[in-house]
Amino acid sequence: MxxxxxxxxxxxxxxxxxxxxxxxxxxxxxxxxxxxxxxxxxxxxxxxxxxxxxxxxxxxxxxxxxxxxxxxxxxxxxxxxxxxGSRIPGPPILSFYRHSKLIPEWGDLTGYLSKLHEIYGPIVRLWLSPTELVVSVTDLSLIKEVLIKEEDKSPLPGRLFRLAFGDSSLFAPSFDLVQQRRESLEIQLNGVLLGKSSSIPLKVLDCIVKKIDAFMAEGPVDCEEMSQCVAFSIIGSTLFGHSFLTWSNADTYRELLMRVAKDASFWASYNIPPIWKRGFWRYWRLCTRLKGLTRDILVQCGRSYTSFEKTGQTSWKETAEGINLHLILEDEPYGNIMGMMFHGYLKISGLINNILIKLVLNPEMQEKSFWITSFDVQKMQFLLATVFESARLLPSGPLLQRCSLKHDLNLRKSLTIPAGAIFVVPVHLVQTDSTIWGKDACQFNPLRFVSKTVMYFPSLADVNCGFLPFGSGKRACVGQKFAVLAISTLLASWIQEFQIQLHAAPEDSALLQHPPSPKIMFVRRS
Ligand code: HEM
Structure with missing residues (x-):
């Protein structure tokens, strides 16, 4: 100068x-x-x-x-x-990029964390890059402490939802932003269940049975494909009402949702959207089409979103068959509704798929459920237990995560998790831990839940018992009760009408945590 x-x-x-x-x-x-x-x-x-x-x-x-x-x-x-971060036990830092390179050797992050826990004990830190620290914990008392104390989530999933669907006041990282909408959604979802013996209307169940018949007319069905189709009908009719079932663009919507799901994490992993990449723009167009279709279905369902948007008119509320979307749509027209559709669809289909796999591999469990004549799902302890046990053995998400966005998190045992570090719970490890679940922790045994269903049901997420498929604490899943009841209702109706059989099992499927999808058959009971 x-x-x-x-x-x-x-x-x-x-x-x-x-x-x-x-x-x-x-x-x-x-x-x-x-x-x-x-x-x-x-x-x-x-x-x-x-x-x-x-x-x-x-x-x-x-x-x-x-x-x-x-x-x-x-x-x-x-x-x-x-x-x-270095005070937390974990592998030595040889190179900051070494660990992220190591992960593929173990299949995925969960596999690698499992190895690290064997070596370093219940608390392990892992540097993914110079500024990305993951702290994984399998100790129940620490998990409970973090899930209760920590209200924020890591920015990545929030970015994923925002990039794909727009701003959301349900799936944002900061608790302050989501608290209000969470509460209203919970009230809405519980309102759907209130006073009903079955959480899925008969009309939806009939429609699902017709779909099964149509599928079966062409031979054995792919278990995953079947689960996705069914989950889509359940969540769609819950959010948009019965006209969703006859919506002509439903298949296109589902396909787009799956394509977005496939790429969403990849594009969200960029801190700044990579507008210089052609693939990004393809993804962007997918999301835009999905938004367009969401608008169509809102209009189709007789809830003219356009007039609602322009005039604040809420007359469609009275005629709504599904949940009352007014509270959910108010601020973020698409972010919340598409986020729920996306999350609910993927999670419900994942759980139905896992239950079907367990049921076809354990046909005696179906017969045990068959004696149930009452259609009051809340009393069907064995069915609920089957749902819980499947969610325990094959949770639909590998990791629960929290992230203190502003302050360090001081825990007992003089452990400090620095602000910005991502705290994770490897759900599968905890849910198959033999010190918590006994020697048969890896066996499918719904009976272990039978005496506990009543205890679990008011609050499914029970950290003390190491049962976390729906998370826990202030950021636990608000759709958990709805999802469990809906899936149990579905199972009850299926088991009464069909025997679900395995057509062809993929090789060594029992050894894999996420086995390839088997072919199954729905055989009508005589
Ligand atoms: C089988 C079905 C489902 C499973 C396994 C599931 C699982 C989960 C899990 C693991 C979380 C994170 C919890 C945590 O971090 O502690 C979550 C969050 C959430 N779930 Fe679900 N979920 C399911 C269905 C649903 C449905 C049907 C809805 C609503 C329509 C829903 C709404 C939400 C919302 C809004 C959150 C975000 C909570 C927040 O970040 O504050 N879920 N879910």
């Missing part, structure tokens, strides 16, 4: 030092044309140049100091983050 000096040499110094600033260039141009002007003009120009040089220097120094302070503060934060 140039320093202001004396006399005409100052002008030359300024030109040399700040030739790229607009002001510098203007002054250069002006001085060339003014060389033959009067002395008074020259001294005026000199003054302007000196003034410009000083002003430029001040701005440059201010910028330099600000950048340095920001960088030093960031560096300080990273050093503190490393220092605190």
């Amino acid at each position: 140039a320093s202001a000096g004396e006399g005409t040499s100052i002008g030359t110094a300024v030109e040399a030092a700040v030739p790229c600033t607009l002001l510098g260039l203007l002054l250069q141009g002006k001085s060339a044309g003014a060389s033959s002007d009067a002395v008074g003009d020259r001294s005026g120009i000199c003054f302007m140049r000196e003034y410009a040089a000083r002003a430029t220097n001040i701005v440059l120094w201010a910028v330099l100091i600000a950048v340095t302070v920001i960088l030093l503060r960031r560096l300080g934060r990273v050093v503190r983050f490393w220092a605190k």
